[in-house]
Every structure is written in C-alpha cells, then in structure tokens.
Amino acid sequence: MDHKREMASATMKDVAESAGVSTATVSRALMSPEKVSALTRQKVEQAVLAVGYSPHALSRNLKRNESRTILVVVPDICDPFFAEVIQGIERTAAQHGYLVLLGDCAQQNQQEKTFINLIITKQIDGMLLLGSDLPFDASKEEQHNLPPMVMANEFAPELELPTVHIDNLTAAFEAVNYLLRLGHKHIACITGPENMPLCQYRLQGYIQALRRSGINVDSHAIIRGDFDFESGAQALDQLMNLSTPPTAIFCHNDIMAIGAMYQAKKIGLRIPQDLSIVGFDDIKISQYYDPPLTTVAQPRFQIGEQAMLLLLEQLNGNNVQSGSRLLDSELIVRGSTAAPKR
Incomplete structure (x- = not known):
C-alpha cells in the first residue's frame, strides 16, 4: 500500500502538508495568487516543486493547456537589486492570475535539471530571464521549442528575445x-563580471x-569586481596603491561602491573630501x-512590470518582436561626490 502511495502522483494535500497550510x-x-500574501505564495510554490505536484493537478485550463505559472530566472537571488524587479513581476503576474516561480542561477548546476523538467512537463507557460544567459544549454533551433521568453535588465542580441532595460552605456557616460x-x-x-553585457x-x-x-x-585604473562588497573593498585598496591614485571612482553597482566607501574610510580617507564615489542602481541602502x-537610479519595479506585460502579450497569442525596450535612468546626486581638492 505504501509503495503504491509513493508511486502515485502528488496531490494538493501533499502540497498543503509540505507548505504547512490548508488545501x-x-x-x-x-x-x-493575488488573494494570498507573498510569503504564502512562496511557501506554496516551493512545496509544489518539492513534492513534484503534477501540472494536471494545478487545475490547469485544459482547453487552453495552461499552467498559469511563469518561471523567473535570477542570476543571484541574494543581490538586493533584483528585489524590486521581482516585485514588479509578481504584482503584474498576480493581477492577471499568474503564479511566479523563482529560479536562482547562482545554483545553476543543481537547478538546471529542475528548469528543464518544468519545461518538459509543461509546468510553466513562459520564462523571464533577469540575466543574459539561458539557465541551460539550448541551440538556436531548440530555443524555438521553448516556452515564450522575455529578458529583463540585460540585453543579449544573440538570444533574439524581447528585452526591457535601460541604456547602460549612456547612463555610465x-x-x-x-x-x-x-x-x-x-x-x-x-x-x-566581464561576461555580463x-x-x-x-x-x-x-x-x-x-x-x-x-x-x-589607464588600464591600471580599471579593476574587475564581482558585484559584491568584498570586491569593492579589495579594488579600492588596489586603486589607492597606484602611483597616481584616483580622486574619483565610478562603480558598476551600489554594492561595490559601498564596499569601496567602507574600505576608503577604514584607511583614513574622507568621502567626498579626499575621494568621490559613484554607484549604479540606487538600491535602498x-x-x-x-x-x-x-548613483544611477534604475526603474527596477517598472523593468519587472514591463517585462511581465511583454510576456503576457506573447502568452495571449500576440506577436512580440525581439529587440530592446528602453526605460529611463537618472543620475541621483548625493553626498558621496564633490569637486577634487586643489
């Protein structure tokens, strides 16, 4: 009897027990999904994957063959930049009756099989990529057999996907x-990271x-970081040891900028009197x-919202051309920058 139960498909009751909620x-x-809290939705989403709940048990609309679920692939779920992007996605998805599953590409080796299984078993209707890579290997021909996809925050022309992002070159300039x-x-x-467009x-x-x-x-004044506090701090040490140290530093994200500011103050530099620092993203901290x-402020919520709306266009059968949808960015001037000392 127990063996038969193990072989049977997971049920909604199994999901409820795993998530610690009612059926x-x-x-x-x-x-x-708009009728429950974000925390409850997350618990249920994780339980669905954990128990292997069949897409046919998701009260799928059999006529249209829908799961009403999309997968959002995040390069690093610990990066605070993505919080508002995901919020824009989730709120828009909920308004249209869609559930959002999150996949963390920082654990890609472990997740790759899960992503592929979600596609093969048709547990997702579409995908939103918040990075520049597919979470698994797929040739251009194989990509045509994948669910509809939209890229948010990045722009990778070789994938030929509709994309929502800012003009990073002009914003940096x-x-x-x-x-x-x-x-x-x-x-x-x-x-x-060098591999990120x-x-x-x-x-x-x-x-x-x-x-x-x-x-x-000066190539010596360009230091490669890894979008974390530590690499910002380490880069600051390298830069201040140059024969001609910089009077200002432009950082590719706020996290590295804050790491650099922390290290600068640690070695006795005053900001902005001795050193000006500019970040990118305008995260809350x-x-x-x-x-x-x-810092350069990105409209993170709108990036997620517009990307989800583009995906919904495809899911509703409309032809969405690939290419770039640009949103505005803005330089926010605060206290970390000033004119250099004479």
Whole structure:
C-alpha cells in the first residue's frame, strides 16, 4: 500500500502538508495568487516543486493547456537589486492570475535539471530571464521549442528575445561626465563580471566619457569586481596603491561602491573630501549610507512590470518582436561626490 502511495502522483494535500497550510490556501495561491500574501505564495510554490505536484493537478485550463505559472530566472537571488524587479513581476503576474516561480542561477548546476523538467512537463507557460544567459544549454533551433521568453535588465542580441532595460552605456557616460564636470581628472572604474553585457556597456560609457574629455584611459585604473562588497573593498585598496591614485571612482553597482566607501574610510580617507564615489542602481541602502551615495537610479519595479506585460502579450497569442525596450535612468546626486581638492 505504501509503495503504491509513493508511486502515485502528488496531490494538493501533499502540497498543503509540505507548505504547512490548508488545501484551500493552496488552491487560492495557485488559482488566485493575488488573494494570498507573498510569503504564502512562496511557501506554496516551493512545496509544489518539492513534492513534484503534477501540472494536471494545478487545475490547469485544459482547453487552453495552461499552467498559469511563469518561471523567473535570477542570476543571484541574494543581490538586493533584483528585489524590486521581482516585485514588479509578481504584482503584474498576480493581477492577471499568474503564479511566479523563482529560479536562482547562482545554483545553476543543481537547478538546471529542475528548469528543464518544468519545461518538459509543461509546468510553466513562459520564462523571464533577469540575466543574459539561458539557465541551460539550448541551440538556436531548440530555443524555438521553448516556452515564450522575455529578458529583463540585460540585453543579449544573440538570444533574439524581447528585452526591457535601460541604456547602460549612456547612463555610465553621464555619471562619469558628471565627475569630469566637477573637475576630476583621475577617475577609476570598478567593473562587474566581464561576461555580463551590461558591464561591457557600462565600461564603454566610462571609456567614452574620458576620451571625449581628452583623458587617456589607464588600464591600471580599471579593476574587475564581482558585484559584491568584498570586491569593492579589495579594488579600492588596489586603486589607492597606484602611483597616481584616483580622486574619483565610478562603480558598476551600489554594492561595490559601498564596499569601496567602507574600505576608503577604514584607511583614513574622507568621502567626498579626499575621494568621490559613484554607484549604479540606487538600491535602498545607497540613500542611507554615510555619506549617501551618488548613483544611477534604475526603474527596477517598472523593468519587472514591463517585462511581465511583454510576456503576457506573447502568452495571449500576440506577436512580440525581439529587440530592446528602453526605460529611463537618472543620475541621483548625493553626498558621496564633490569637486577634487586643489
């Protein structure tokens, strides 16, 4: 009897027991996600995957062959940048009766089989990629057999997907140009991972701003970081040990900028009197740090919202052309930047 039960398909009751909620709550979370809290939805989503709940048990609309579920693939779920993007996705999805599953690409080796299984068993109707890569290997021909996909935050032309993002090159150019207008001549750059297209665009914006002002680009003043606090702090040490240390630093995200600010103060530098620092993203902590961080603000909620709306267009049978949908960014000037000392 127990063996037969193990072989049987998971039921809504199994999901409810795994999530620690009632079957009625499971039903609401799956069919009307806007009627339950985000925490409850997350518990139910995780339980669905944990017990292997069949897509046919999700009260699937058999006529249209829908699961009413989408998969959001996140490069690193611990990065606070993605919180508001995901919030924009979830709120828009809930308004249209869709459930959101989150997949963390930081654990891609372990997750790859799960992602593929969700597609093969038709447990998801579409995918939103918050990075520049598919979470599994697929040729261009094989991509045509995948569910509808939209990319948010990144732009990778080779994938030929509709994309929602900002103009990273121009945003970086304007941030560095602001430092130049303040009078800085020695401006360093702490970049993000080399394989990320947005980092390549931001680096080009930095280089173009310097060249436009007739300043030679010093490769030693460009340090590769990893979008975390530690790499920002380590890069600061390297830069301040140059024969001509920078008077200003442009960072590819706020996390590295805050790491650099922390390390600068640790070695006795005053910000912005001795060193100006600019970040990118305008995450919440940037306005509460000491001093508050000058940074490029991205409309993160709108990026998620617009990406979900694009995906809904495809799910409703409309033809959505690939290419870039640009949203506006804005340089927010705060206390971490000032003119250099004479």
